[in-house]
Amino acid sequence: MGSHTDPTEPLDPSAPLPAPVTEAGRAGLEAILARPGKAVIALDFDGTLAPIVPDPEQARAHPDAVPALAALAPKVAAVTVITGRPAEVAVRHGGFAGVPGLDHLVVLGHYGAERWDADSGEVGAPAPHPGVAAVRAELPGLLERAGAARGVRVEDKGRSVAVHTRRAADPQAAFEALRAPLTDLAARHGLIVEPGRMVLELRPPGMDKGVALLDHVRATGAAAVLYAGDDLGDLPAFAAVDTLRADGVPGLLVCSGSDEVTELRERADLVVDGPAGVVGLLRALAARLG
Secondary structure (H helix, E strand, O other): OOOOOOOOOOOOOOOOOOOOOHHHHHHHHHHHOHHHHHHHEEOOOOOOOOOOOOOOOHOOOOOHHHHHHHHHHOOOEEEEOOOOOOHHHHHHHHOOOOOOOOOEEEEEEEHEEEEEEEEOEEEEEEOOOOHHHHHHHHHHHHHHHHHOOOOEEEEEOOEEEEOOOOOOHHHHHHHHHHHHHHHHHHHOOEEEEEEOOOEEEEOOOOOOOHHHHHHHHHHHHOOOHHHHHEEEEHHHHHHHHHHHHHOOOOOEEEOOOOOOOHHHHHOOEEEOHHHHHHHHHHHHHHHHHH
8 A cells, every 4th residue: 555755844833723712622732732642633534634526436635644644643642543434445545554653543444343553454343234235235226216326326335335426416416315215224224324425324333433432532541632524424523522521531623624514613623624724733733742
């Protein structure tokens, strides 16, 4: 797997850090700066580290994302990517393998059902839910009956199946038309539907980014956490940070802003301009930590 090269521009310790707009967010940032060695930096992949593109298979991390992560990772307790994608796919599309400075990066794929560790390069995971295979077999017929097959793309993630409507003639109309039948299909096979930005994902219940983040932060013994995301699937992770705050662990909620999803923007302590803004935040944080 390839990796990005380091940018020629050095980190600027005088570069301003974006200011959180909430008191809780300011407390979270201050805690990260005060004790970086006890801080977890957790990030979504698509829409946060990688721009959203019409074909998910063409998604790649922002060119400066890996260098920014590599600059920050040695200065904090952990850098973790939490994604609905298979862990191996996120690693490949992110260019995370074999990068100096990212030796201890962890990628939690399939909402935490899979774990890839940079130091071993291996993925650990339980057996897939049997309902995924049943849904995979029934989906083509359902899409044909719904008159929604044209322009709709099915992404087989192995442990889940995602139906993308971004390439349909009317993406939002296709999304709304498929939501109920896909929810029924998922329920018949013991799965749930996770809506996102022009995508409906059918996946097993009981695991989400919030569960994955809570388990990881507690296992790490972190004293502060930053979580950055862009989509509805990141709301459970935002809720997990609220839970950690209630337990005395300060946190900073970052929204990788878009015009498609407003819920995260309304909940966030800090909104940045998409993946480029996330990279800028990571670089400024790394520079501030010296």
